[in-house]
Amino acid sequence: KAGVTQTPRYLIKTRGQQVTLSCSPISGHRSVSWYQQTPGQGLQFLFEYFSETQRNKGNFPGRFSGRQFSNSRSEMNVSTLELGDSALYLCASSTRPAGRNSPLHFGNGTRLTVT
């Protein structure tokens, strides 16, 4: 069974630009969560989607948004990039919504560098 696939693996963008990251969950998984990992703040929750609905959202500005498609694939978008957005963005999938006896399985992440 293929794992969680994130594309692209690496991205370099300039301040002020926007970026879209993609995540394909494990087949059969309907819940997708996004996390940001930085050396200073560690791993922080961005949002969770289940059946195309956002179920939970972390404490990030509105520049961070996401969506989930009917095939459970998810995208997250960051607009007006700032240097502090440089991070490893991790996507995770599970069969049921988080908290329903369903552990998260993570992808390799997308490393975003903002210059």
Added chain:
Amino acid sequence: AQKVTQAQTEISVVEKEDVTLDCVYETRDTTYYLFWYKQPPSGELVFLIRRNSFDEQNEISGRYSWNFQKSTSSFNFTITASQVVDSAVYFCALSGYYTGANSKLTFGKGITLSVRP
């Protein structure tokens, strides 16, 4: 608010030594899950174990064992006879038991384990 503290930041051991990674958590929930994840250099977070708050039995899986003590809010992870392949960053995490605002994973800062040959 939920909080996970991993006081150790870096640990270095020689192969075949035993090593214990500490994890202390805080939550107001009466039911919750605790997790350990491993992050090798490739970046992927690898799920190791999930423990619910109802079950304080210790668990052993090969060279790995976990000690959950609700009285001290700790969920420690021991690797017996460490190997070079165990070198990675290890994260302890906490989530609520039910769907809702606390269902997200709250991670500790991670412990970088280096196992030298």
